[in-house]
Each structure stands twice: as C-alpha cells, then as structure tokens.
Amino acid sequence: MTTCRLTTAQALVRFLARQYTERDGQRQRLVAATWGIFGHGNVAGIGQALVEAGADEMPYHQGRNEQAMVHAAVGYARQSDRLSAHAVTTSIGPGATNLVTGAALATINHLPVLLLPGDTFATRPADPVLQQLEVPHAGEMSVNDCLRPVSKYFDRITRPEALIPAALAAVRVLADPAGTGAVTLALPQDVQAEAYDWPQEFFAERVWRVRRQVPDEAELEAAADAIRAARHPLVVAGGGVHHSGAEDALRSFAETTGIPVASTQAGKGSLPHDHPADVGGIGHTGTATADELARAADLVIGVGTRYSDFTTASATLFQHPGVRFVNLNITGFDAHKLAALPLVGDARTSLHLLTGILRNHRVAPGYESAYHEAKAGWEKQVSAAFAVDREEAPPTQTQVLGVLDATVTEADIVINAAGSLPGDLHKLWRTRSRDQYHVEYGYSCMGYEIPAAIGVQLAAPGRPVWALVGDGTYLMNPTEIVTAVQEGLPVNIVVLQNHGYASIGGLSESVGAERFATGYRFRAPDGTYTGDPLPVDLAANAASLGLTVLRAKTVGELREALATARASDRPTCVYVETETADTVSGPPPAQAWWDVPVAETATRPSAVEAREEYDRQVAARRRHL
Missing domain, CATH: 3.40.50.970 (Thiamin diphosphate (ThDP)-binding fold, Pyr/PP domains)
Incomplete structure (x- = not known):
C-alpha cells in the first residue's frame, strides 16, 4: 500500500x-x-x-x-x-x-x-x-x-x-x-x-x-387519491422546494391542478409573487388570502416544510373539521407530521410524478376564481402599505421595503432573520425569483444578516445582495463588515434605526408586559428605560469599519441612496431612521395567532386583558390525529 x-x-x-x-x-x-x-x-x-x-x-x-x-x-x-x-x-x-x-x-x-x-x-x-x-x-x-x-x-x-x-x-x-x-x-x-x-x-x-429519491408507488397513489377527493386543497411550500430545485415542478403542478400555493418563510419564492396560484406567506406572518384558504382547506399538501408553529399558527390555523394532510418531504420524520399521508421523496421528482398522475384533474372553477379575487385584494393592501404621500417625509419601515421593492430586480437577493422585518417581508415582499428571498426563520438569529450576506455574495458573485438589519441586530454582530471591506465584497447593508427591540416591544405590549426593557433609551426618573433615545450613531460606526455610508432622512433620500448602493462596486451602508407606522403606511396586522403564553395570574390590567385574549385564542388549538 x-x-x-x-x-x-x-x-x-x-x-x-x-x-x-x-x-x-x-x-x-x-x-x-x-x-x-x-x-x-x-x-x-x-x-x-x-x-x-x-x-x-x-x-x-x-x-x-x-x-x-x-x-x-x-x-x-x-x-x-x-x-x-x-x-x-x-x-x-x-x-x-x-x-x-x-x-x-x-x-x-x-x-x-x-x-x-x-x-x-x-x-x-x-x-x-x-x-x-x-x-x-x-x-x-x-x-x-x-x-x-x-x-x-x-x-x-x-x-x-x-x-x-x-x-x-x-x-x-x-x-x-x-x-x-x-x-x-x-x-x-x-x-x-x-x-x-x-x-x-x-x-x-x-x-x-445527491439522491433524488423516488417516492413509494403506494404513497404516491394515496396522495393522488386524496387530492382528487378534496374540494379545497392548498399547497404549503417550504424550504425543501428550493433545496430540491423544484420551483418549475411546483409551477407545473399548480398550473395543471389549479391548486393555490402558500409559502413558509423558507419557501417564499417557490412561485413568483405574480403567478396566479401564488397566495403569499402562510401562518402568523402570512397573508389574509393564504390564511383564509388554510382555515377552509380540507386537504393541506405540505412540500418540503417542517410545519413550525409560525406556519400552523400554533396549531390553530387548519380548522376544517375533516382536514387531512399530505406531506411530501425528503425525510420521513417531517413527512409523518400532523398524522399525514406521507410521501417520502425528493420534491422535484415527486411533484413531476404527481403532476403526471393528476394531469386530468383540476379544482372547481369557483375555487380558483375566489382565491384569485382574494389575492388581488391583498395586493391592494400591499400597495397601500408601500404607498408614499410625501417624498420629503421620514419613511416608515414598510415604506423602506416599498422603496427597496421598487429598486431591485429579479437579480437581487434580500437577506433578513430577526426582529419585525421577517413578518413584514413575509406578508408584503414581492418575490421575483427563486432565490431572491433569503429570510432565516428556522432559528431567527439576530446577527445573521451581515455575515450571511458575505456568504451569499461569495456564492453569487455579481448579484446585488442586501442585508436588512435593525439597530438591535446590528449591535449584536457588525464585525464581519471588516471582512466584506477586506475582501472587496459589494454587499449592501440597510440599517433601520428604531431605537430598540421594536419587534419584541410590540409583542411585549400585546401580552401584557408593557414593552418592559425593549427600548434603547436612557433611564427615566422612575428607573425604567423610557427616557430619551440613546445618542448612538450606527452610521458613524459602520463608516469606522470601512463601509461607504449613505444617510437617508427622507423617502426621497432613501430612494436615491438605495439606487446608489445598488450601483456601487464596494460594500455600502444605507442608514435610515424610521418613523412608526401610521394609517397611511403600516403593515397589515397578523392574520393568524401565535402562542406566547401570558401570565395566568396578574394584577396589572394590561396582563389581565392579555390573558383573556390568550384564553380565547388557545381554545381554537387542535391536534391533528
């Protein structure tokens, strides 16, 4: 030897x-x-x-x-x-x-x-x-x-x-x-x-x-029989669609059968936003269209999803009395969730086979027209959230997304992971390509966006890459900015300054915790963190680490800054202080519940009221057995 x-x-x-x-x-x-x-x-x-x-x-x-x-x-x-x-x-x-x-x-x-x-x-x-x-x-x-x-x-x-x-x-x-x-x-x-x-x-x-596992013939026939028997089926597309490269196969399946497609955070972009069968995100951060379809669905076809609590609205979303599940997944563990008919196999291969079996099957025309109409209604809400009255006004967070939406093409990649942005993006973002939407929501890890943008840029040189971060996320992990500068990687970092953990502040208020310790502010006389905002200049910090920094105080300046950043050949930061959402431009509220336990006994009125709402919502939970 x-x-x-x-x-x-x-x-x-x-x-x-x-x-x-x-x-x-x-x-x-x-x-x-x-x-x-x-x-x-x-x-x-x-x-x-x-x-x-x-x-x-x-x-x-x-x-x-x-x-x-x-x-x-x-x-x-x-x-x-x-x-x-x-x-x-x-x-x-x-x-x-x-x-x-x-x-x-x-x-x-x-x-x-x-x-x-x-x-x-x-x-x-x-x-x-x-x-x-x-x-x-x-x-x-x-x-x-x-x-x-x-x-x-x-x-x-x-x-x-x-x-x-x-x-x-x-x-x-x-x-x-x-x-x-x-x-x-x-x-x-x-x-x-x-x-x-x-x-x-x-x-x-x-x-x-890398195997493209073929599903068992008996499982495939059982799945097809279940689909033929359903009056209001719904596909839930997860990250497995992207991992398998199954977007075209899913498109063919939807166009053949007329079944609408909702998407998880990891699955968003499985169909482009303007495809007639795409009804947007599903679950707590989903669209009204997708969530209403989920409530009425008598068959849910999961493709490459692990059914997290955000997707199922903490087991309160799928409310049809006789709802059944077909789960197409490469792992048996996920395929058997929710007492489903399992279809263990590669997503692309399995969808091709399933489409062939169902080539003569299509949902009722009334079902299609109903969800097309609902989709059009939701698009009007997205446009309202993105709307701008005055170019000289400070932007809201949703207006930032709207201006970015108007700036990018299908070549751009948008990255996010934590805070209130994932919810707004899942509900509102108009995904143009299979890999444009990159939101890490399995762990929803603050500090992910900037280093992930570097990894994405290394894998996709020449494509515009955007890391969207709030001030809380930025403070946790800005260090790889130095790496982007060192390597000459032209990532774009959009920093939204809202002076605190805004997402958790809103959640805290909704569960009766009164936004306790969620603002980045000086202490007030009563000892709480409710004084003036801290004099922290994140734009200056980003510049000190080597970024080109563009400060945008108004919608008009933001529009110009994003265009400049996109055209730049070096790492660039667009820094914007956002206004709180108002009736002109704000994200639609959550369309489905999420279980965050509320104090069962309390003396403060906010917690008592929140517990009453919690008890009402949790009563809708069901186990699919």
Whole structure:
C-alpha cells in the first residue's frame, strides 16, 4: 500500500479538497473554502496545514467572530442549494463555544457546514491545560461537547488514524439531503500536529451523488387519491422546494391542478409573487388570502416544510373539521407530521410524478376564481402599505421595503432573520425569483444578516445582495463588515434605526408586559428605560469599519441612496431612521395567532386583558390525529 506522511491537519485539508457533490450531472466542490480564526488550539495544526495547502487547494477566508463565520458559511450553503459548503476552524475554548449558536442555526435549517474546532490535548501532558473544562466525573469531556446536541454528526479525533472513518462519515452527512446540518470534528491540538503514514486511497477524488429519491408507488397513489377527493386543497411550500430545485415542478403542478400555493418563510419564492396560484406567506406572518384558504382547506399538501408553529399558527390555523394532510418531504420524520399521508421523496421528482398522475384533474372553477379575487385584494393592501404621500417625509419601515421593492430586480437577493422585518417581508415582499428571498426563520438569529450576506455574495458573485438589519441586530454582530471591506465584497447593508427591540416591544405590549426593557433609551426618573433615545450613531460606526455610508432622512433620500448602493462596486451602508407606522403606511396586522403564553395570574390590567385574549385564542388549538 502506498502511503503519504502528513500531519492529521494536513491530511484533513487534502482530503476535503478532493470531495465533490453531483446532482443532475452537475459537479462542484463539497467544501469550497475554510473560514478561520486562529489561537493556540489550531494555529500550529489546521493553520499550518492551510498554509501548506495554499489557496488553490483550499481557499481561506479570515473572520472576526466565530459565530459570524458559521453564519457566512450557512449563507453560502443556502445560496448553493446545499450542494457546496464551507468549513470553519477555531481554537479550543471561547472560539469553539462561540460556534454553538451558528451550529444550531445550520442544523435547524438543514444547511451543511463543517466545524473544525480545536480541542484539549488527547495525550493530557498537563491537567488541566489552558481553557480545559474540568469535569470531575468525565475526564474525556471538553467544552466542544456543547456542540453535540446541535450537530448532525460529531466526532473527536483522538488518534490520527481515527480521522479516516470520521472524515468519510462527516462528508457523507454534509452531502445527505435528508440528514445534513452542522457537522463537527473536534481536533485535539496535539493530534492535529501529529504525523501519520496515510494510505493514498484516502486522498482519491470522491463524488457524493445527491439522491433524488423516488417516492413509494403506494404513497404516491394515496396522495393522488386524496387530492382528487378534496374540494379545497392548498399547497404549503417550504424550504425543501428550493433545496430540491423544484420551483418549475411546483409551477407545473399548480398550473395543471389549479391548486393555490402558500409559502413558509423558507419557501417564499417557490412561485413568483405574480403567478396566479401564488397566495403569499402562510401562518402568523402570512397573508389574509393564504390564511383564509388554510382555515377552509380540507386537504393541506405540505412540500418540503417542517410545519413550525409560525406556519400552523400554533396549531390553530387548519380548522376544517375533516382536514387531512399530505406531506411530501425528503425525510420521513417531517413527512409523518400532523398524522399525514406521507410521501417520502425528493420534491422535484415527486411533484413531476404527481403532476403526471393528476394531469386530468383540476379544482372547481369557483375555487380558483375566489382565491384569485382574494389575492388581488391583498395586493391592494400591499400597495397601500408601500404607498408614499410625501417624498420629503421620514419613511416608515414598510415604506423602506416599498422603496427597496421598487429598486431591485429579479437579480437581487434580500437577506433578513430577526426582529419585525421577517413578518413584514413575509406578508408584503414581492418575490421575483427563486432565490431572491433569503429570510432565516428556522432559528431567527439576530446577527445573521451581515455575515450571511458575505456568504451569499461569495456564492453569487455579481448579484446585488442586501442585508436588512435593525439597530438591535446590528449591535449584536457588525464585525464581519471588516471582512466584506477586506475582501472587496459589494454587499449592501440597510440599517433601520428604531431605537430598540421594536419587534419584541410590540409583542411585549400585546401580552401584557408593557414593552418592559425593549427600548434603547436612557433611564427615566422612575428607573425604567423610557427616557430619551440613546445618542448612538450606527452610521458613524459602520463608516469606522470601512463601509461607504449613505444617510437617508427622507423617502426621497432613501430612494436615491438605495439606487446608489445598488450601483456601487464596494460594500455600502444605507442608514435610515424610521418613523412608526401610521394609517397611511403600516403593515397589515397578523392574520393568524401565535402562542406566547401570558401570565395566568396578574394584577396589572394590561396582563389581565392579555390573558383573556390568550384564553380565547388557545381554545381554537387542535391536534391533528
């Protein structure tokens, strides 16, 4: 057997550089690049290995925050349809534990990222070493064990030769559409630098074919029978539509059957906003059209959705007495939710097959005309929310979205994750292309948007990328602005300054907590945070990190600033202080409930009233058995 003597870290980098995915005859690198911040736990191992490999074998990106590096990798993976991913390396200790939030986000959203944290010594030359977690009952435990519950695969490489099966298992999971997420290989710092005679076969090119699983024939016939029997069916399109590249297949299914299509946050854009069958977002942040159809639906056809509580309105949305579910999903776990007729398979393949079986079936004309009319009515509400009376007035948040909507084309990509923006976007945004709408709502992680924009830009060079962030999100994680400047990536960051956690402030008020501690303000004489807004200048901060900053005080200035940013070839920030929504321009209220438990006993009137409303809403919850 021919061998090659390398350190464990060198062998890992060489192995990763030779892994590929292939779907529909298209091949790409599985691990296209590595992000890293170096400390004593990885600088002499993975760091040296990356130097040894060079940029041709393994491109490298320098990050500023470990969590943000994972977000950038996730943004890249999502934009790459999960067919290509990035690795992230950190030192042991704080660097490793900073990965946990990003890992949770990746796994919850079923997006691949490879985590390579350093670990404490496998040989234990001293005990404890720097940054070692001492656990009296478990000597082998380290802080990296925090990553176990948020990883789809976890292994600790305590001997060089153990890397071979672990690395193969890791890339298998990364490339598995039904099982992907965060994959962690914890690398003790001494093992990283230890040499071993590796079999050359370990470094052979490997192609991991991404399967398009065909559904069971009996399941397919059962699904078709259920659709034929339904009078008011509704499709709920989730992120699996995008991951499978099933948008055209869904369009054909909808056009053949006349069944309307609502979308989750991850599934928005499965049909363009102006397609006759598209009825917009569904659930708590959905449109009135979609939610009314959901309440009356006697059959719900889930495609690539995991039915989060926002989608189901906390199990209060699907109210037809005899409602049934057909769930098309690549994973059996999600396909069986809500006591559904499961259809386990690839979304594109399964929709093609289902459309063929149903080629002579169509819903009643009255059903189609009714939802077309309702869709037109909702479009009028969107236009009203986007409407501008005076160009010289400060914009509301929804007017910001309206001006951006008028600025972009199908080439632009809009990124968001947290605050009140996801709700407004889900209800109002007019998605023009399959990948324009990039809202991370599986984990809804503040601080995701800016680093994710970098990852998206790396995956989609030449396309305008917009990160929409509120002031709360900006303050949590602005550091990767420096990376965008360093790499010359022309991402556009729109910062909306509303002086606090506005989304949670509104929620707090609705559940009787009176907006407690949600404003970014000085303390008032009574000790509450209700004084003047803090004199924080986020535009100056963004400029100090290297961005070109455009301040927009009016709608007219905003319109000009967005156009300038879109045409720029360097990273740019558009900073705008928003006015609160009024009757002229504000988002429509929630069209469905969301369960946030309210104090069962309280003395303050706001909480008492909120509990009464809570009890009324929760009475509509039902379990689909």
